[in-house]
Amino acid sequence: MAVQPEGTPCWADAMFTDVEGAKSFYGDVLGWTFGESSSQYGNYTQAYSGGKAVAAVVPPMPGQEGQSAWCLYLASPDAATTAAKIRDRGGEVLMEPMQVGEFGTMALAREPGGAVFGVWQAGAHEGFESVGEPGAYAWAEVFTREPEKSDAFFPAVFPFRAQQVRDDAVDFRVFSIGEDPVLGRMRMTEDFPPEVPSYVNVYFAVEDCDEAVSKATERGAVLRFGPVDSPFGRFAALSDPQGAAFSVIDMKTTLGEMPEMTDVS
Numbered sequence: 001m002a003v004q005p006e007g008t009p010c011w012a013d014a015m016f017t018d019v020e021g022a023k024s025f026y027g028d029v030l031g032w033t034f035g036e037s038s039s040q041y042g043n044y045t046q047a048y049s050g051g052k053a054v055a056a057v058v059p060p061m062p063g064q065e066g067q068s069a070w071c072l073y074l075a076s077p078d079a080a081t082t083a084a085k086i087r088d089r090g091g092e093v094l095m096e097p098m099q100v101g102e103f104g105t106m107a108l109a110r111e112p113g114g115a116v117f118g119v120w121q122a123g124a125h126e127g128f129e130s131v132g133e134p135g136a137y138a139w140a141e142v143f144t145r146e147p148e149k150s151d152a153f154f155p156a157v158f159p160f161r162a163q164q165v166r167d168d169a170v171d172f173r174v175f176s177i178g179e180d181p182v183l184g185r186m187r188m189t190e191d192f193p194p195e196v197p198s199y200v201n202v203y204f205a206v207e208d209c210d211e212a213v214s215k216a217t218e219r220g221a222v223l224r225f226g227p228v229d230s231p232f233g234r235f236a237a238l239s240d241p242q243g244a245a246f247s248v249i250d251m252k253t254t255l256g257e258m259p260e261m262t263d264v265s
Contacts, residue, residue: 003122003126005075005178005182006074006075006077006158007022007075007077007154007177007183008075008177008184009072009073009080009128009137009140009182010073010074010075010120010122010127010128011055011056011120011125011128012056012071012072013044013053013055013058014056014069014244015057015058015059015064015068015069016058016068016242017068018242019037019043019045019059021186021241022068022240022242023047023230025045025216025220026221028215029212029248030049030134030212031049031135032047032048032049032054032137033048033049034046034047034048034205035172035254040101041092041101042058042059042061042204043058043059044058045057045058048135049130049134049136050135050193052129052133052224053128054129054130054135054136055137055204058236061159067244068242069116069199069243069244070202070244071116072116072118072200072202073117073118073119074117075122076119076120076121077121078121079097079105079107079119079120079121082107082157083097083107083109085157086111089157090112090129090152091109091112092110093107093108093109094108094110095108095234096117100123100125102124104120104122104125105120105123106118106120106121111144111149111153112146112149112152113144113145113146113147113153113198114145114146114198115143115199116199116200116249117142117200124136132205134207135204136206137203137204137205137206138249139184140183140184140200140202141185141186141200141201141203142154142183142186142200143185143186143201144185144186144188145187145192145198147171147187147199150185151173151185151264154183155175158175159177160175160176160177160182160183161176161177161178161263162174162175162263162264163176163262163264164261164262164264165260165261166261166262167259170185170186170187171186172185172213172259173185173264174261186201199245201245201247201248203235203246204246204248205249205250205251206250206264207250208224208250209227209233209234209236209250210234212236213226213227214249216240216248217238220240220241221238221240222239223236224239224245229253229254229255229256230254230256231254231255231257231258231259232249232254233249233250233251233252233253233261234249235247235248235249235250236248253259
């Protein structure tokens with residue numbers, strides 16, 4: 001069985017042409033340290049915060065050079081079964097389930113709304129060793145121009161309960177496992193340039209959002225949105241120096257009432 005409940009975000013990694021540059025950037029902005037790169041697995045290098053594994057960086061395989069992007073993995077008790085469900089529900093399996101030594105089995109997919117995500121069936125590598133602490137994964141949202149496709153897909157593939165935020169100004173949905181919110185879905189508006197594809201935005205927790213933004217932009221990141229206060233924390237959206245989108249959030253600094261939600265059948 002999966003260590004995490006099926007559908008839970010359990011890991012994040014990103015390919016960078018300049019891995020040393022990425023390590024330097026995220027080490028400075030998020031306080032990450034890095035383990036030894038694993039030459040057996042394409043120089044895959046784990047990142048740690050407070051000694052706990054929180055993410056990984058890896059150089060692109062030959063022929064896969066392109067835009068850097070963070071990939072979020074959702075837990076699965078059986079990656080092959082999940083891959084079949086993804087196909088059946090209109091998604092695309094970009095990389096068939098592949099066993100990664102004793103660590104687990106991975107697959108890559110694109111949901112019908114266009115966002116790419118990963119599937120992880122845990123073996124020895126169970127995923128995040130820390131969540132919500134400074135430097136660790138905090139939250140993620142699927143940004144898509146075709147939310148109706150994403151909304152039909154995710155609860156059909158994973159055991160998600162869906163709730164819609166009651167707000168005419170924003171089209172935002174939350175997927176939960178039981179009572180635990182695990183993933184958001186945001187409709188991309190005209191504020192996003194047409195060349196920006198659908199994507200999964202990964203949030204990392206920080207002690208101080210403004211300080212993290214300042215460090216990031218000094219190091220060549222581009223501030224896309226914020227910092228702004230919200231009931232969930234003070235957050236900002238950035239693109240790192242190699243173009244990978246990510247967000248930072250200080251979950252201690254909250255402002256406003258939690259939004260009202262409506263259950264979606």
